[in-house]
Amino acid sequence: MVTNQAGLKRNGVQDFVTLRATAFIMTAFSLYMAWFFISTPTVTFEIWQGLFASTGMKVFTAAALVSIMFHVQIGLWQVLTDYIKPVRLRAVMQYVLNIIAFAYMAYGLFVLWGV
Numbered sequence: 001m002v003t004n005q006a007g008l009k010r011n012g013v014q015d016f017v018t019l020r021a022t023a024f025i026m027t028a029f030s031l032y033m034a035w036f037f038i039s040t041p042t043v044t045f046e047i048w049q050g051l052f053a054s055t056g057m058k059v060f061t062a063a064a065l066v067s068i069m070f071h072v073q074i075g076l077w078q079v080l081t082d083y084i085k086p087v088r089l090r091a092v093m094q095y096v097l098n099i100i101a102f103a104y105m106a107y108g109l110f111v112l113w114g115v
């Protein structure tokens, strides 16, 4: 029986559900943005700003940004535990990549609320 996979306590069911839930939100956001670019012949600054000006789109974008952070946090843990065997190296990589993921989210929210 596997009792300790990575040296850090995690909840597998919670990770599984969170990974899928965040994947759904990110995919929905990607499809919506693809539809926006396909259905908008010329994307001007006014149209782009108008897209993100509504509260609904702000919430949707914020949800996508937060989802990216959690998805990357869990997804990279899975990838790193599969491919990076030295525990210290894995811990450092995970630490740095988690900080990058957090920075993307924080900066994204900062930009979003400035629109």
Ligand code: HEM
Pocket: 019, 020, 023, 024, 026, 027, 030, 071, 072, 074, 075, 076, 078, 079
């Ligand atoms: C550094 C970035 C990312 C990492 C490390 C990552 C990692 C993962 C991992 C490990 C899984 C689970 C695979 C499995 O258990 O079979 C997964 C599933 C998934 N990811 Fe990501 N992912 C990343 C970015 C993204 C992005 C940007 C999107 C969408 C825009 C995305 C969409 C999905 C989807 C749709 C699934 C399948 C969920 C399901 O099986 O229901 N991922 N990802």
